Amino acid sequence: MSRSVLVTGGNRGIGLAVARAFAARGDAVAVTHRGSGVPDGLLAIRCDVTDPAQVDRAFTEAEEAHGPVEIVVANAGITDDRLALRTRDGEFHRVLDTNLAGAFRTARRAAQSMLVNRRGRMIFVSSVAGLRGSPGQTSYAASKAGLVGLARSLARELAPCGVTANVVAPGLVETDMTGELSERRREEILREVPLRRTAAPGEIAAAVVWLASEEAGYVTGAVVPVDGGLGMGH
Template sequence: MTRSILVTGGNRGIGLAVARAFAEQGDRVAVTHRGSGVPDGLLGLTCDVRDPDQIDKAVTAAEEAHGPLDAVVANAGVTDDRLILRMSDDDFGRVLDTNLGGAFRVARRAAETMVGRRRGRLVFVSSVAGLRGSAGQANYAASKSGLVGLARSLARELGPRGITANVVAPGLVDTDMTEALSARQRDRILQDVPLGRSARPSEVASAVLWLASEQAGYVTGAVLPVDGGLGMGH
């Protein structure tokens, strides 16, 4: 069955890998971005997830083009790393409002359709940083940790309507965001990864696809790590 899928921040990195994976299996995929465009085969929708009106317009456009949403992947996120003594209220708030607030707004809008249809999949892209913490990333880690509480609350609230809500928590993934790391930073992280390597975006996409599938229909409120063992025990 062809489904209607929305991936926020789906124009690059993990989001793009997820969007392409859905498209490759025949789904109709819309992705949000902030003006940088998207590859052919995907419906690109300009949207800042901090703005409820832009989210409403993006979801409406996606549903008009592809039909009512069957699955939403809340992936859009930003980083603004610095030690806490140098982190301003704006530094903290901007990351929280994008990563956590944006996911909340997207899920709220998507639920309007899913509740009436009594089915749907919500998948939130968190991070191993949200489970084990990360020095210099108090804002980012807090936002990613918050996604777990958000997803589990929605799992309880929306479960009776046939809607699942789950979290994927990637570790170090080969994307343009992690390319900014120095070789020393990268090596330090990999020392703690039992598998001894970083992940490919496609490996995270595979986890997202499964959680959004019919096969995962009895899985909700779960946190699925894709981190090579980095966050074991959390």
Template sequence: MWTIVPFAWCGPGVPGAPNRAAVDNLLGVSRSVLVTGGNRGIGLAIARAFAEQGDQVAVTHRGSGAPDGLFGVHCDVTDPDSVDTAFTEVEGAHGPVQVLVSNAGITDDTLLMRMSDDQFTKVVDANLSGAYRVAKRAARGMLRARAGRMIFVSSVVGMLGSAGQVNYAASKAGLVGLARSIARELGSRSITANVVAPGFVETDMTAQLGEKRQQEILANIPLTRFASPAEIAEVVTWLASDSAGYITGAVIPVDGGLGMGH
């Protein structure tokens, strides 16, 4: 026989009242998901995929505002105070972050001998140190909950290297060591950390490549096409699902075979 326990929602601000997001999670309704750099491109596709599943999704941006239908917070991942403020806003709206997708990143390409120290450190600070900052802040709530998912969006360039992208390749390769160290450190608390490494994806950036350059790239991809942002999003949402609960420290390429063997 089932026993039905009556529950009255007290609302925030009432001493001892449960957080609404925590109640939703208890009932299996949704999770609190944060996608950094989720206002465009791959990040936006990932954010929308989680939202379509019924999750409460927040995205960070650097001033462009939130896409329609998504909760947006301003965040500069190179600034620890900005990261903390963004997480506090998300926690106030959706509860502690249960799924973190670290996707925010920048490029500043030039050849090694022309690259300045500032160009190198700026990209590494945003792409790698920024991922460290958001992961550290997310871990606070995940450790309390003894559960959580962290997914870091790297790149095939981090495995293969790329002329003119010493800074970007180094930052994306570093995400592998970051994620695997987190996986070992926090695994006993049921917190997983994995890496998704996309290849070339149909975005505004690839659209700007000339036809000749696109054909050169496609010639090296066994599947002879670029990925769609939705294909990256499907892998990310799967890693955050119950089906991937025993996967941690993994690097999953979504590159059409471009980086196989690395």
């Protein structure tokens, strides 16, 4: 059965892989972008998650095209790597506003119709950095750790209404985001990854699709690591 899915930041990287994985199984998929457009087969919706009005409008557009959103993937995210002592308030807030508050706005809007229909799946894309910490990534790690508290609170709040909320915590994935890492930093991280390789975006998408499946109906408040073993124990 085709479901109505919305993925934030679905124009590239992990979000695009997630959107394609849902589309491949026959779902009606809306993806947000900030002006780049999206590949064919996906409904492109312009939205910056730092603006609550744009988030609201994005859901309205998705609902008009595909019906109430049954699966939402809060994926949009940024990094702004610098040492804590060199991080200005505005820089810290920008990362939190996008990664954490953006996911909150997305989930809050998604909850409206999920509560009425008494079903829904929320999936938050966090990071191993949020669980084990990462030097030079205080804002990013704080935002990603915050997603765990956000998802687990939503999981408790919305469980009586048939809505699950889970987190996927990727390790190092081959996207534009990690393309910015220096070769030295990339090698440092890979030395700590038991599987000794990066992930393909599709490997993260597979976990997201599973969390949205009927088979995962009894899973809520979970943090699913897809990190080659990097975060083990965290």
